Amino acid sequence: MKKFLTTAFLFCVAVAAFAQGAEPSATASFFAGKYLAHLSLAIGAAGCGLGQGKAVAAACEGIARNPQAAGNIRTTMIIGLALIEALVIYVLVAAFAVK
Amino acid sequence: MEHHASELSKWLTQVLGLSQHSWGVFGHGAPLSVLERYDHLLNALLAACLALLITGVVRARMKQVPGPLQQVLEFVVQGLKDLVGDNIHHHPEKYLPFVGTMALFVFFNNLFGLLPGLSPATSNWNVTLACALVVFLYYNFHGMKEQGFLKYWAHFAGPIWWLAPLMFPLEILGLLSRILSHSLRLFGNIGGEHMVAGIFFGLLPILLPVPLLAMGLFFGLIQTFVFTMLTVIYLSGAVAHEH
Numbered sequence: 001m002k003k004f005l006t007t008a009f010l011f012c013v014a015v016a017a018f019a020q021g022a023e024p025s026a027t028a029s030f031f032a033g034k035y036l037a038h039l040s041l042a043i044g045a046a047g048c049g050l051g052q053g054k055a056v057a058a059a060c061e062g063i064a065r066n067p068q069a070a071g072n073i074r075t076t077m078i079i080g081l082a083l084i085e086a087l088v089i090y091v092l093v094a095a096f097a098v099k
Numbered sequence: 100m101e102h103h104a105s106e107l108s109k110w111l112t113q114v115l116g117l118s119q120h121s122w123g124v125f126g127h128g129a130p131l132s133v134l135e136r137y138d139h140l141l142n143a144l145l146a147a148c149l150a151l152l153i154t155g156v157v158r159a160r161m162k163q164v165p166g167p168l169q170q171v172l173e174f175v176v177q178g179l180k181d182l183v184g185d186n187i188h189h190h191p192e193k194y195l196p197f198v199g200t201m202a203l204f205v206f207f208n209n210l211f212g213l214l215p216g217l218s219p220a221t222s223n224w225n226v227t228l229a230c231a232l233v234v235f236l237y238y239n240f241h242g243m244k245e246q247g248f249l250k251y252w253a254h255f256a257g258p259i260w261w262l263a264p265l266m267f268p269l270e271i272l273g274l275l276s277r278i279l280s281h282s283l284r285l286f287g288n289i290g291g292e293h294m295v296a297g298i299f300f301g302l303l304p305i306l307l308p309v310p311l312l313a314m315g316l317f318f319g320l321i322q323t324f325v326f327t328m329l330t331v332i333y334l335s336g337a338v339a340h341e342h
Contacts, residue, residue, distance in 0.1 A: 075328070082325040086280050089287030 037095035044091035051084045103297075104135035105142065106216035143220035146207040154203070175202075182327065186335040189245070194334055197237060201230065202327040205285065209319030212293045213312055219319075222290035224282065231282035234330050242337030251337070281329060288322050 059077040063070045112119070117132035134141060157169050165173060179199050184191045205221060212219035220226045243251045255274070257266035296311045 078321070078325060079328055079332070082284060082329070085288070086284045089284055089291075092287050092291055093283055 037098045041088075041091050041095050044088045048084055048088040052081055055080050055084065103218070104131060105138045105218040108132075108134045108138035108141055110216070111141075138218065139220040139223035139226050142211055142217055143204075143208060143226055145217070146211055146220060147204060150203045150207045179327070183331055186331045187338060188335075189338065189340060194241070194331075194338075198327060198330055198334070201234065201330060202323055205230065205326050206319065206323040209289055209323055210316070212289065212296070212319070213315050219289050219293055221285055222293045224286045227282040227286040228278070230285070230326075231278045234281065234333065235278050238330075238334045238337040241334065245338040246340070277333065281326070281333075285322055285326055288318060292318050 055077060059073050062073045111117075111134050112132040115134075117134060119130040119132045119135070121130050122136055153168070154172065157172050160166075161169065176199065179202060180192075180195060183195050183198055187194060208219050208221045208226070210219075211217045212222065221230075239251075245251075246254070255267055255270035256263035257270070259266075292315055296308055296315060299311050300308045
Protein backbone atom coordinates (compact mmCIF):
# COMPACT_ATOMS: atom_id res chain seq x y z
CA MET A 1 0.00 0.00 0.00
CA LYS A 2 2.82 2.38 0.96
CA LYS A 3 4.62 1.58 -2.27
CA PHE A 4 1.44 2.22 -4.25
CA LEU A 5 0.87 5.56 -2.54
CA THR A 6 4.47 6.59 -3.16
CA THR A 7 4.13 5.69 -6.83
CA ALA A 8 0.88 7.59 -7.11
CA PHE A 9 2.45 10.59 -5.40
CA LEU A 10 5.47 10.50 -7.72
CA PHE A 11 3.16 10.22 -10.71
CA CYS A 12 1.22 13.30 -9.58
CA VAL A 13 4.44 15.24 -8.98
CA ALA A 14 5.72 14.21 -12.41
CA VAL A 15 2.50 15.30 -14.07
CA ALA A 16 2.58 18.60 -12.17
CA ALA A 17 6.22 19.16 -13.14
CA PHE A 18 5.40 18.34 -16.74
CA ALA A 19 2.46 20.74 -16.62
CA GLN A 20 4.68 23.51 -15.28
CA GLY A 21 7.54 22.90 -17.66
CA ALA A 22 5.63 22.56 -20.88
CA GLU A 23 3.88 25.18 -22.97
CA PRO A 24 0.26 25.86 -21.96
CA SER A 25 -1.07 24.55 -25.27
CA ALA A 26 0.96 21.34 -24.97
CA THR A 27 -0.40 20.81 -21.45
CA ALA A 28 -3.94 21.32 -22.66
CA SER A 29 -3.49 18.81 -25.46
CA PHE A 30 -1.88 16.34 -23.04
CA PHE A 31 -4.86 16.46 -20.72
CA ALA A 32 -7.64 16.88 -23.24
CA GLY A 33 -6.25 14.44 -25.78
CA LYS A 34 -6.57 10.73 -26.11
CA TYR A 35 -3.98 9.98 -23.41
CA LEU A 36 -6.47 10.89 -20.75
CA ALA A 37 -9.11 8.82 -22.53
CA HIS A 38 -6.79 5.81 -22.54
CA LEU A 39 -5.87 6.34 -18.89
CA SER A 40 -9.51 6.64 -17.86
CA LEU A 41 -10.33 3.47 -19.77
CA ALA A 42 -7.52 1.67 -17.92
CA ILE A 43 -8.83 2.86 -14.55
CA GLY A 44 -12.37 1.93 -15.49
CA ALA A 45 -11.30 -1.53 -16.68
CA ALA A 46 -9.37 -2.10 -13.44
CA GLY A 47 -12.38 -1.28 -11.28
CA CYS A 48 -14.67 -3.31 -13.50
CA GLY A 49 -12.30 -6.27 -13.29
CA LEU A 50 -12.23 -6.14 -9.49
CA GLY A 51 -16.01 -5.93 -9.31
CA GLN A 52 -16.62 -8.72 -11.80
CA GLY A 53 -14.05 -10.94 -10.12
CA LYS A 54 -15.84 -10.50 -6.82
CA ALA A 55 -19.20 -11.27 -8.41
CA VAL A 56 -17.93 -14.41 -10.17
CA ALA A 57 -16.16 -15.61 -7.00
CA ALA A 58 -19.36 -15.26 -5.00
CA ALA A 59 -21.37 -17.02 -7.71
CA CYS A 60 -18.88 -19.91 -7.84
CA GLU A 61 -19.05 -20.26 -4.08
CA GLY A 62 -22.83 -20.24 -4.21
CA ILE A 63 -22.92 -22.93 -6.90
CA ALA A 64 -20.37 -25.04 -5.02
CA ARG A 65 -22.46 -24.90 -1.86
CA ASN A 66 -25.78 -25.48 -3.56
CA PRO A 67 -25.38 -26.98 -7.05
CA GLN A 68 -29.14 -27.21 -7.50
CA ALA A 69 -29.41 -23.43 -7.59
CA ALA A 70 -26.83 -23.20 -10.39
CA GLY A 71 -29.31 -22.04 -13.05
CA ASN A 72 -30.71 -19.16 -11.01
CA ILE A 73 -27.30 -18.09 -9.76
CA ARG A 74 -25.87 -18.14 -13.28
CA THR A 75 -28.68 -15.98 -14.68
CA THR A 76 -28.38 -13.46 -11.86
CA MET A 77 -24.61 -13.42 -12.21
CA ILE A 78 -24.78 -12.72 -15.95
CA ILE A 79 -27.17 -9.82 -15.41
CA GLY A 80 -24.95 -8.46 -12.66
CA LEU A 81 -21.87 -8.80 -14.83
CA ALA A 82 -23.63 -6.99 -17.68
CA LEU A 83 -24.59 -4.13 -15.37
CA ILE A 84 -21.02 -3.85 -14.03
CA GLU A 85 -19.61 -4.08 -17.52
CA ALA A 86 -21.89 -1.28 -18.70
CA LEU A 87 -19.85 1.17 -16.62
CA VAL A 88 -16.62 0.41 -18.44
CA ILE A 89 -18.52 0.48 -21.72
CA TYR A 90 -19.58 4.05 -20.93
CA VAL A 91 -15.92 4.95 -20.45
CA LEU A 92 -15.09 3.25 -23.77
CA VAL A 93 -17.77 5.26 -25.58
CA ALA A 94 -16.62 8.44 -23.85
CA ALA A 95 -13.03 7.66 -24.89
CA PHE A 96 -14.16 7.36 -28.51
CA ALA A 97 -16.15 10.57 -28.21
CA VAL A 98 -13.07 12.44 -26.91
CA LYS A 99 -10.81 10.97 -29.57
CA MET B 100 -15.87 7.09 -34.06
CA GLU B 101 -14.16 6.30 -37.32
CA HIS B 102 -16.51 4.95 -39.91
CA HIS B 103 -15.32 1.82 -41.70
CA ALA B 104 -17.60 0.85 -44.54
CA SER B 105 -18.11 -2.89 -44.92
CA GLU B 106 -16.57 -4.62 -47.92
CA LEU B 107 -20.03 -5.59 -49.15
CA SER B 108 -21.14 -1.96 -49.33
CA LYS B 109 -17.92 -1.03 -51.17
CA TRP B 110 -18.47 -3.83 -53.66
CA LEU B 111 -22.12 -2.88 -54.17
CA THR B 112 -21.09 0.74 -54.71
CA GLN B 113 -18.73 -0.38 -57.48
CA VAL B 114 -21.26 -2.73 -59.07
CA LEU B 115 -24.12 -0.24 -58.98
CA GLY B 116 -21.86 2.68 -59.93
CA LEU B 117 -23.05 4.91 -57.08
CA SER B 118 -21.50 8.34 -56.81
CA GLN B 119 -19.28 9.07 -53.82
CA HIS B 120 -19.22 12.39 -52.05
CA SER B 121 -18.11 13.86 -48.74
CA TRP B 122 -20.61 13.80 -45.88
CA GLY B 123 -19.17 16.72 -43.95
CA VAL B 124 -18.56 16.21 -40.26
CA PHE B 125 -20.18 12.79 -40.11
CA GLY B 126 -18.33 11.22 -43.02
CA HIS B 127 -14.86 11.81 -41.48
CA GLY B 128 -13.45 13.30 -44.66
CA ALA B 129 -13.26 10.38 -47.07
CA PRO B 130 -15.84 10.41 -49.86
CA LEU B 131 -18.47 7.70 -49.41
CA SER B 132 -21.49 6.56 -51.34
CA VAL B 133 -24.94 6.32 -49.75
CA LEU B 134 -24.52 2.59 -49.23
CA GLU B 135 -21.09 2.96 -47.64
CA ARG B 136 -22.23 5.75 -45.36
CA TYR B 137 -25.33 3.87 -44.20
CA ASP B 138 -23.99 0.32 -44.44
CA HIS B 139 -25.43 -0.50 -41.02
CA LEU B 140 -28.91 -0.27 -42.56
CA LEU B 141 -27.85 -2.68 -45.29
CA ASN B 142 -26.42 -5.10 -42.72
CA ALA B 143 -29.45 -4.81 -40.44
CA LEU B 144 -31.75 -5.49 -43.40
CA LEU B 145 -29.68 -8.50 -44.43
CA ALA B 146 -29.71 -9.88 -40.89
CA ALA B 147 -33.47 -9.40 -40.63
CA CYS B 148 -33.99 -11.13 -44.00
CA LEU B 149 -31.74 -14.01 -42.96
CA ALA B 150 -33.62 -14.44 -39.68
CA LEU B 151 -36.95 -14.34 -41.52
CA LEU B 152 -35.71 -16.81 -44.12
CA ILE B 153 -34.38 -19.35 -41.63
CA THR B 154 -37.37 -19.20 -39.30
CA GLY B 155 -39.78 -19.12 -42.25
CA VAL B 156 -38.26 -22.18 -43.90
CA VAL B 157 -38.31 -24.13 -40.64
CA ARG B 158 -41.87 -22.99 -39.98
CA ALA B 159 -43.03 -24.15 -43.42
CA ARG B 160 -41.35 -27.55 -43.13
CA MET B 161 -42.25 -28.31 -39.54
CA LYS B 162 -42.12 -32.06 -38.86
CA GLN B 163 -43.14 -34.38 -36.06
CA VAL B 164 -39.57 -35.69 -35.90
CA PRO B 165 -37.48 -32.50 -36.03
CA GLY B 166 -34.39 -32.10 -38.17
CA PRO B 167 -31.26 -30.39 -36.82
CA LEU B 168 -32.32 -26.83 -37.65
CA GLN B 169 -35.81 -27.30 -36.27
CA GLN B 170 -34.33 -28.79 -33.12
CA VAL B 171 -32.09 -25.76 -32.59
CA LEU B 172 -34.97 -23.36 -33.13
CA GLU B 173 -37.25 -25.38 -30.84
CA PHE B 174 -34.56 -25.13 -28.18
CA VAL B 175 -34.35 -21.35 -28.69
CA VAL B 176 -38.13 -20.89 -28.55
CA GLN B 177 -38.39 -23.08 -25.45
CA GLY B 178 -35.60 -21.11 -23.77
CA LEU B 179 -37.29 -17.79 -24.55
CA LYS B 180 -40.61 -19.18 -23.33
CA ASP B 181 -39.04 -20.21 -20.03
CA LEU B 182 -37.28 -16.86 -19.70
CA VAL B 183 -40.49 -14.88 -20.23
CA GLY B 184 -42.56 -17.29 -18.12
CA ASP B 185 -40.14 -17.15 -15.17
CA ASN B 186 -40.19 -13.37 -14.97
CA ILE B 187 -43.70 -12.35 -16.01
CA HIS B 188 -46.47 -14.03 -14.05
CA HIS B 189 -49.51 -12.57 -15.78
CA HIS B 190 -50.11 -13.86 -19.35
CA PRO B 191 -46.43 -14.32 -20.25
CA GLU B 192 -47.21 -15.83 -23.68
CA LYS B 193 -48.52 -12.43 -24.82
CA TYR B 194 -45.02 -10.94 -24.78
CA LEU B 195 -43.16 -13.89 -26.32
CA PRO B 196 -43.42 -12.78 -30.00
CA PHE B 197 -41.91 -9.36 -29.33
CA VAL B 198 -39.13 -10.65 -27.08
CA GLY B 199 -38.31 -13.45 -29.52
CA THR B 200 -38.19 -11.06 -32.48
CA MET B 201 -35.83 -8.70 -30.70
CA ALA B 202 -33.63 -11.60 -29.59
CA LEU B 203 -33.39 -13.07 -33.11
CA PHE B 204 -32.73 -9.67 -34.71
CA VAL B 205 -29.98 -8.80 -32.25
CA PHE B 206 -28.47 -12.28 -32.45
CA PHE B 207 -28.22 -12.34 -36.24
CA ASN B 208 -26.84 -8.82 -36.27
CA ASN B 209 -24.19 -9.75 -33.69
CA LEU B 210 -23.14 -12.78 -35.71
CA PHE B 211 -22.65 -10.69 -38.85
CA GLY B 212 -19.38 -9.52 -37.31
CA LEU B 213 -17.98 -13.02 -37.91
CA LEU B 214 -18.68 -13.07 -41.64
CA PRO B 215 -16.01 -11.63 -43.92
CA GLY B 216 -17.16 -8.57 -45.88
CA LEU B 217 -19.92 -7.70 -43.44
CA SER B 218 -19.92 -5.71 -40.25
CA PRO B 219 -22.41 -6.13 -37.40
CA ALA B 220 -25.15 -3.51 -37.57
CA THR B 221 -25.18 -3.53 -33.77
CA SER B 222 -21.70 -1.98 -33.79
CA ASN B 223 -23.45 1.22 -34.86
CA TRP B 224 -25.16 3.16 -32.10
CA ASN B 225 -28.09 4.16 -34.34
CA VAL B 226 -29.23 0.54 -34.65
CA THR B 227 -28.94 -0.33 -30.96
CA LEU B 228 -30.59 2.95 -30.00
CA ALA B 229 -33.49 2.09 -32.28
CA CYS B 230 -33.78 -1.34 -30.63
CA ALA B 231 -33.65 0.18 -27.15
CA LEU B 232 -36.25 2.82 -28.07
CA VAL B 233 -38.62 0.19 -29.44
CA VAL B 234 -38.22 -1.85 -26.25
CA PHE B 235 -38.76 1.30 -24.15
CA LEU B 236 -41.97 2.24 -25.99
CA TYR B 237 -43.18 -1.36 -25.84
CA TYR B 238 -42.87 -1.84 -22.10
CA ASN B 239 -44.24 1.58 -21.27
CA PHE B 240 -47.22 0.96 -23.54
CA HIS B 241 -47.94 -2.41 -21.97
CA GLY B 242 -47.38 -1.03 -18.47
CA MET B 243 -50.01 1.65 -19.10
CA LYS B 244 -52.31 -0.89 -20.72
CA GLU B 245 -52.06 -3.39 -17.86
CA GLN B 246 -52.16 -0.99 -14.92
CA GLY B 247 -54.01 2.02 -16.31
CA PHE B 248 -52.42 5.34 -17.26
CA LEU B 249 -52.61 7.07 -13.86
CA LYS B 250 -51.71 4.04 -11.81
CA TYR B 251 -48.67 3.31 -13.98
CA TRP B 252 -47.23 6.80 -13.62
CA ALA B 253 -48.21 7.09 -9.96
CA HIS B 254 -46.06 4.01 -9.46
CA PHE B 255 -43.00 6.18 -10.06
CA ALA B 256 -43.89 8.59 -7.25
CA GLY B 257 -43.18 6.02 -4.56
CA PRO B 258 -45.33 4.97 -1.60
CA ILE B 259 -44.83 8.07 0.60
CA TRP B 260 -46.74 11.09 -0.68
CA TRP B 261 -44.50 13.85 0.69
CA LEU B 262 -41.44 12.25 -0.93
CA ALA B 263 -43.16 12.22 -4.34
CA PRO B 264 -41.76 15.56 -5.60
CA LEU B 265 -38.28 14.15 -5.01
CA MET B 266 -38.93 10.60 -6.14
CA PHE B 267 -40.85 11.27 -9.34
CA PRO B 268 -38.17 13.22 -11.25
CA LEU B 269 -35.49 10.79 -10.10
CA GLU B 270 -37.51 7.77 -11.20
CA ILE B 271 -38.28 9.36 -14.57
CA LEU B 272 -34.58 10.10 -15.00
CA GLY B 273 -33.82 6.49 -14.17
CA LEU B 274 -36.43 5.34 -16.67
CA LEU B 275 -34.96 7.48 -19.43
CA SER B 276 -31.38 6.46 -18.65
CA ARG B 277 -32.41 2.85 -19.27
CA ILE B 278 -32.57 3.66 -22.99
CA LEU B 279 -29.00 4.89 -22.86
CA SER B 280 -27.62 1.98 -20.87
CA HIS B 281 -29.60 -0.62 -22.82
CA SER B 282 -28.35 0.66 -26.18
CA LEU B 283 -24.79 1.59 -25.20
CA ARG B 284 -24.14 -1.81 -23.61
CA LEU B 285 -24.89 -3.69 -26.81
CA PHE B 286 -23.17 -1.10 -29.02
CA GLY B 287 -20.03 -0.92 -26.88
CA ASN B 288 -19.63 -4.66 -26.52
CA ILE B 289 -20.19 -5.60 -30.14
CA GLY B 290 -18.42 -2.55 -31.56
CA GLY B 291 -15.44 -3.01 -29.25
CA GLU B 292 -15.24 -6.71 -30.00
CA HIS B 293 -15.41 -6.08 -33.74
CA MET B 294 -12.73 -3.40 -33.49
CA VAL B 295 -10.37 -5.62 -31.48
CA ALA B 296 -10.89 -8.43 -34.00
CA GLY B 297 -10.11 -5.97 -36.80
CA ILE B 298 -6.90 -4.80 -35.11
CA PHE B 299 -5.73 -8.38 -34.57
CA PHE B 300 -6.60 -9.19 -38.18
CA GLY B 301 -4.43 -6.25 -39.22
CA LEU B 302 -1.52 -7.53 -37.11
CA LEU B 303 -1.49 -11.06 -38.49
CA PRO B 304 -4.29 -12.23 -40.79
CA ILE B 305 -3.50 -15.96 -40.40
CA LEU B 306 -4.45 -18.04 -37.35
CA LEU B 307 -4.33 -15.14 -34.87
CA PRO B 308 -7.96 -13.97 -35.37
CA VAL B 309 -9.37 -17.51 -34.97
CA PRO B 310 -9.70 -17.47 -31.15
CA LEU B 311 -11.10 -13.96 -31.44
CA LEU B 312 -13.75 -15.20 -33.83
CA ALA B 313 -14.67 -17.94 -31.36
CA MET B 314 -14.84 -15.29 -28.66
CA GLY B 315 -16.99 -13.17 -30.98
CA LEU B 316 -19.47 -16.02 -31.31
CA PHE B 317 -19.60 -16.40 -27.53
CA PHE B 318 -19.91 -12.66 -26.85
CA GLY B 319 -22.59 -12.31 -29.51
CA LEU B 320 -24.61 -14.99 -27.72
CA ILE B 321 -24.00 -13.52 -24.27
CA GLN B 322 -24.89 -9.99 -25.36
CA THR B 323 -28.07 -11.23 -27.04
CA PHE B 324 -28.97 -13.02 -23.82
CA VAL B 325 -28.28 -9.93 -21.73
CA PHE B 326 -30.27 -7.69 -24.07
CA THR B 327 -33.23 -10.10 -24.05
CA MET B 328 -33.00 -10.66 -20.30
CA LEU B 329 -33.05 -6.92 -19.59
CA THR B 330 -35.97 -6.47 -22.00
CA VAL B 331 -37.89 -9.13 -20.08
CA ILE B 332 -36.96 -7.62 -16.71
CA TYR B 333 -38.03 -4.11 -17.74
CA LEU B 334 -41.24 -5.58 -19.14
CA SER B 335 -41.96 -7.56 -15.98
CA GLY B 336 -41.33 -4.45 -13.87
CA ALA B 337 -43.76 -2.46 -16.00
CA VAL B 338 -46.63 -4.94 -16.18
CA ALA B 339 -46.37 -6.40 -12.65
CA HIS B 340 -49.56 -6.12 -10.63
CA GLU B 341 -49.00 -5.13 -7.03
CA HIS B 342 -50.85 -7.28 -4.57
